């Protein structure tokens with residue numbers, strides 16, 4: 298335990314004293330969050346968006362009005378969620394003979410007036426409520442996820458490969474420390490650093506931007522902790538055999554970039570080709586982002602994101618076991 | 628004296644290279660043992676096999692008469708030929724880190740005194756000169772108060788002044804009755820520090836023993852060195868000679884008689900040098916090639 302703590306501390310010092318690295322690790326995500334918050338702050342969408350499902354009647358003039366955009370949906374919750382979050386201004390389910398508006402939405406009010414002006418309609422009013430989601434509310438789980446992904450894969454994977462290449466690992470091999478002790482100290486150090494950084498990042502930006510939070514902070518923290526663990530294990534898996542930093546860089550880029558763009562950090566995967574969506578299910582980061590959004594935006598509980606939790610936990614075990622089996626000091 | 632280490636028939640082969648090809652030697656407790664040889668001779672491989680960093684393909688290593696086990700790491704201190712440390716730590720923090728990895732340890736202040744680290748103790752471990760860095764690495768090797776200290780080319784790349792300072796540190800450590808195993812390709816270093824040497828080349832030990840006794844064995848007397856160009860093609864002399872690096876070497880016990888013969892052969896005396904044979908000469912004699920190639 299004393300040996301474990303010694304390595305744990307040394308690694309923490311190494312991280313926090315590396316000012317340049319520390320600065321970039323913190324600054325980039327903050328910059329992204331504020332940057333995107335400003336870039337997408339104005340709601341300059343001139344069109345009104347109306348979701349439709351069921352058999353559309355020909356008699357409704359409303360469907361031909363200008364500046365209304367109609368988007369087909371399968372009947373169900375997806376459209377209602379969008380309505381709650383002001384991503385739709387109205388939802389009409391013709392089969393049920395209902396139209397839905399969000400009572401908190403000014404645009405919804407306007408669209409409802411337009412609909413009622415059409416004498417041909419015979420739909421019943423249903424209402425939902427909910428605050429609008431700003432892009433940044435939706436984006437912040439993505440940035441945190443991205444931070445976890447980079448911080449863990451590079452912070453564990455790349456660093457251990459560097460240690461192996463320059464001889465730090467060999468130096469420790471000459472001491473009585475056990476490889477498992479050394480590796481787990483590295484992992485815990487990174488876990489501690491990432492948990493701290495994610496908390497500071499989230500709390501710091503939340504102070505200014507007041508993200509939408511419909512779920513529990515504890516659940517969010519749990520999901521984040523699991524995601525950190527999962528990515529640390531993935532980083533460790535990368536580090537087990539590779540000797541050169543160049544090769545490591547190449548291999549990691551090959552994984553990190555697809556994860557960046559196919560895990561829904563910057564834009565929703567909804568509507569992308571199914572093959573991309575299938576690929577995205579294999580990335581642990583997708584599951585974190587999805588679960589975090591469900592908790593923050595939809596107010597889901599842990600039970601509500603159990604799929605994501607189980608998948609991440611399974612991946613963590615798989616990565617860890619494989620990594621310990623094939624790890625080499627040299 | 629007891630031998631603290633006994634190495635028998637040790638072998639390590641890489642695909643094409645027989646890095647260590649069946650060597651035997653033993654190291655006396657409290658002595659300084661030198662492994663000598665040019666680059667690629669197999670010195671590093673040999674001591675890393677003993678340190679259990681590498682696994683041998685064959686052979687046995689006995690520590691105090693018993694096969695080595697996992698607690699062996701607590702009894703040895705290692706200074707690698709090349710190494711790296713965790714960054715952004717001061718010299719003191721680095722020493723403390725390593726101290727915590729061992730059950731038994733020497734107080735840091737003693738390490739500081741032995742390795743004269745006072746001036747650099749608060750410095751970032753990356754911002755050290757070559758000599759300072761070697762002293763810190765020696766400090767790390769001594770942190771567990773080891774019985775055996777392994778030093779792999781500790782003075783390679785140091786300037787002569789720093790090298791001499793380092794030798795002084797090793798002398799102090801020898802005075803503490805520690806066993807030191809040292810590799811070097813500086814023969815002078817071995818002459819100054821070692822009680823026993825083994826000369827290695829191509830993975831084999833080609834000669835071993837006490838340096839002075841080895842010199843006795845191979846060179847009876849002194850070496851006369853005459854520039855080749857002033858040496859006649861087929862002289863009629865009673866002594867044997869060898870050509871090396873632009874000089875003709877003559878080993879002799881009777882300098883006067885040899886010089887008389889040279890003068891008789893009209894060899895000019897101006898360029899002539901008289902040297903005491905040293906390990907460099909021994910090495911050339913043993914391997915037929917110069918060390919510093």
Ligand SMILES: Nc1ncnc2c1ncn2[C@@H]1O[C@H](COP(=O)(O)OP(=O)(O)O)[C@@H](O)[C@H]1O
Nearest residue numbers: 641644646664665666667668669670671672673
């Ligand atoms: N990991 C390795 N793989 C292949 N060959 C090696 C390896 N390590 C050392 N060698 C070879 O073994 C020989 C002995 O090397 P080494 O023990 O480092 O020599 P020295 O320390 O005397 O300079 C060299 O020819 C070297 O190229």
Ligand SMILES: [Mg+2]
Nearest residue numbers: 670671708780
């Ligand atoms: Mg070497």
